[in-house]
Amino acid sequence: xxxxxxxxxxxxxxxxxxxxxxxxxxxxxxxxxxxxxxxxxxxxxxxxxxxxxxxxxxxxxxxxxxxxxxxxxxxxxxxxxxxxxxxxxxxxxxxxxxxxxxxxxxxxxxxxxxxxxxxxxxxxxxxxxxxxxxxxxxxxxxxxxxxxxxxxxxxxxxxxxxxxxxxxxxxxxxxxxxxxxxxxxxxxxxxxxxxxxxxxxxxxxxxxxxxxxxxxxxxxxxxxxxxxxxxxxxxxxxxxxxxxxxxxxxxxxxxxxxxxxxxxxxxxxxxxxxxxxxxxxxxxxxxxxxxxxxxxxxxxxxxxxxxxxxxxxxxxxxxxxxxxxxxxxxxxxxxxxxxxxxxxxxxxxxxxxxxxxxxxxxxxxxxxxxxxxxxxxxxxxxxxxxxxxxxxxxxxxxxxxxxxxxxxxxxxxxxxxxxxxxxxxxxxxxxxxxxxxxxxxxxxxxxxxxxxxxxxxxxxxxxxxxxxxxxxxxxxxxxxxxxxxxx
Numbered sequence: 001x002x003x004x005x006x007x008x009x010x011x012x013x014x015x016x017x018x019x020x021x022x023x024x025x026x027x028x029x030x031x032x033x034x035x036x037x038x039x040x041x042x043x044x045x046x047x048x049x050x051x052x053x054x055x056x057x058x059x060x061x062x063x064x065x066x067x068x069x070x071x072x073x074x075x076x077x078x079x080x081x082x083x084x085x086x087x088x089x090x091x092x093x094x095x096x097x098x099x100x101x102x103x104x105x106x107x108x109x110x111x112x113x114x115x116x117x118x119x120x121x122x123x124x125x126x127x128x129x130x131x132x133x134x135x136x137x138x139x140x141x142x143x144x145x146x147x148x149x150x151x152x153x154x155x156x157x158x159x160x161x162x163x164x165x166x167x168x169x170x171x172x173x174x175x176x177x178x179x180x181x182x183x184x185x186x187x188x189x190x191x192x193x194x195x196x197x198x199x200x201x202x203x204x205x206x207x208x209x210x211x212x213x214x215x216x217x218x219x220x221x222x223x224x225x226x227x228x229x230x231x232x233x234x235x236x237x238x239x240x241x242x243x244x245x246x247x248x249x250x251x252x253x254x255x256x257x258x259x260x261x262x263x264x265x266x267x268x269x270x271x272x273x274x275x276x277x278x279x280x281x282x283x284x285x286x287x288x289x290x291x292x293x294x295x296x297x298x299x300x301x302x303x304x305x306x307x308x309x310x311x312x313x314x315x316x317x318x319x320x321x322x323x324x325x326x327x328x329x330x331x332x333x334x335x336x337x338x339x340x341x342x343x344x345x346x347x348x349x350x351x352x353x354x355x356x357x358x359x360x361x362x363x364x365x366x367x368x369x370x371x372x373x374x375x376x377x378x379x380x381x382x383x384x385x386x387x388x389x390x391x392x393x394x395x396x397x398x399x400x401x402x403x404x405x406x407x408x409x410x411x412x413x414x415x416x417x418x419x420x421x422x423x424x425x426x427x428x429x430x431x432x433x434x435x436x437x438x439x440x441x442x443x444x445x446x447x448x449x450x451x452x453x454x455x456x457x458x459x460x461x462x463x464x465x466x467x468x469x470x471x472x473x474x475x476x477x478x479x480x481x482x483x484x485x486x487x
Contacts, residue, residue, distance in 0.1 A: 020122065020132045027118050027143045035111045035153055038468060040104030047403075048155050052106050054079055055092035055155075065097050077195040087195045088157045106155040113159035114152035118143060120166045125414055127173055128376045133424075137435060138417025142410070144439045146464035147279050151406050157197045158406050164193035165204055165407040169383075172208050176215070176374065199396070200407055207386030207408075214382060215373040260395045266351035268392040272400050273354060274316055276388070279402075280412030282444040283312050285419040288434065292426045301368045308361040315354040319448045324348045377418060384411040 044052070058079070062068035072090045079086040092109050099105045118139060125135030142148060151158040168189040174182030193201040212224055277283055287309035294302035314320040329348040332339060346352040362385065371378045387408040391400040416438075424431030438444050441460055 020126075020136060023136055024119055024122055024139070027139060028115060031115060031118060031143055031149075034149055034465070035114055039107050039111065039153065040102065042153070042468070044103070044155070051089060051092070051157075052103065052155050054084070055089050055096065055106060056101060058086075058089055058093040059096040059101065062093065062097075065094060068093055068097065085157075085195050085197050087192075088160055091160075092155065103155070107153060110152055110154060110156065110159040113163055117152070117159065117162055117166070120163060120170075121410070121413075124166050124170050124173075125417060127170065128379070128414065129418060131421075134414075134417040134421040136417075137420050137424075138413045138415075141280065141416055141435065141438060142413040144461050145279055145413075146461045147402055148406055148409070149461075150464065151403055156403065157200075158403055160196045161193065161200050161407045162410060164189060164196055164201070165410050168193055168204060168208070169410075200404055202394075203387035203390035204383070204407060206390045207383035207411075210386035211373070211379055211382035214378075257393070257395060264395075265392050266349065266355060268397070268400055269358070269388075270316075270351045270354060272388050272391055272405065273312070273358075275400075275402055275405055276409065276412055277313075277316055278442065278445040280409040281416045282438060283309050283316070284444045284447070285416055285423075285434065287313070288430070289419045289422050292423055292430075298368065301364060305361065305364055308357050308364070311357040312354060312361070313447060315350045315357060317446060317448050320350045320353070324350050324353070377415065380411050380415045380418075384408060384415065387411070 058068070058071065062071050068090060072086065075086060077086055078084065079089050088109070092106050095105050095109050099108070121142060122132075122135050122139050125138055126132055129135060148158075148162075152162070168186070171182060171185035171189045174185055176182075190201070190205070193204070209224075209228065213221065216224060287306055290297070290302055290305045290309065294306075297305075314323075325348055329344075332344060332347065362381075365381070369377075373379075388400075388405075391397045391404065391408075397404070420431050420435055423434065434444065439460070440462055
């Protein structure tokens, strides 16, 4: 009798897990296990240590919770000594008042916020795609991304910026649908994001505005331009003087932009694409999707897109660098020794070919994709590309580190969920195999690879969990997650 009741209960549990709510509950339980494990004794990186030090300083200066609130208001939401946005510092100091000062408490703030990422991601994805399947697939890939999990465990702003990104996206969708409180939500999400990390908020905001310029016409576009001007003026008032010294700062910014060394744009673009390809959106997803759906496109467009994807994969791989620099460069040097170094460097630089492939692929997609501006893929591509290009072009972003890009990669997970769903409609086994391979290995991201250049399982979940459980402090992934390409 007990066995019968046990089997019946297990069957009910399985039925619940097969629903979206059950799946989100299971993913949240998984997140609790991995986020809380060894939370207080994992090695810290230097920036995480600075945030902990600043939070303790604020805690020591504010003996009560109310004095902490007054301190935050007096400092205009910033940690003034370093002109650092102070929301996560003030929240961490508040947790110190409640639970005592410790590394575990400092990281507890980020972990508790991270637990809300799964349901919020699913809500935004289902609202965007109007279907649960791509939302769940994207959520599974997000919840098993080792770098994202690692960053959300840290005593820093990553969890809060991801939540702010999701809320900002939801609010933007509300505005597109002309909901009553859409603008109010957009303003609230923007303020939360700005005071958490204004330098991470800016690329996401520019990506949203890029789509808005594409989407709106006539008076709405003019109204948006006026709003952006007011926003830019307001930003110059809100930020500390040493960061933006009034509206004249924009003139010096454009001057820096005009005279910047453009090779750095290629350099940062390579870094951004490598991290995007490894963590949230392998280019192979696009390649397989176009191949599976090639009959819906014109043959030249379908094969052109596949060629572009293969070119991007080759450019991102060590093999592409070897072909261009050790083969093409030698042949050019032998055939034309006096060839201009400026052109020579760009002809044999894989970053230049990456830029060419990227622009070609986007042009083909928007000219031949026949997608409206309200299509979810169009929204995601505009926001993602706008954000990533901001990191590449703006001189102030000297290096787009993983912690900066984590919020932008949310749109990569959303897009990956959509692409894998399209693959699964044609071949379910292929789609699930690609998800499992992306979760467990690095093969989708580094093919074609050169032995010895990249470990096959670098930064993927099994290796990270193994090192976490065996006591490895994971020192070599604290400051970065991939090897930077040479400049």
